[in-house]
Amino acid sequence: MDTAIIKEELKLLIDKEDDPAVLDAIKELLSNPPVNPVLQEKLISRALKSLEDIRAGRVFTKEEVIKRTNHLVGK
16 A cells, blocks of 8 residues: 555544544554564554454444453353
8 A cells, every 4th residue: 555545544543533542552653663573564464454344344342342251251
């Protein structure tokens, strides 16, 4: 994907974001990128896949998350 397009998408997403924790995490990542380039590439790849999943509607409801979490902890 073209760098200019990625930057524009990021700007739009940041403008829509209201959660200060998310914005702080983005700021921290951009200010102090991971030293390990392999780790950085993996993190970026996962973030892009997550964004794609959200856009495609591949998300869980709150109830589904609670059910899955309870199952994992044996409730």
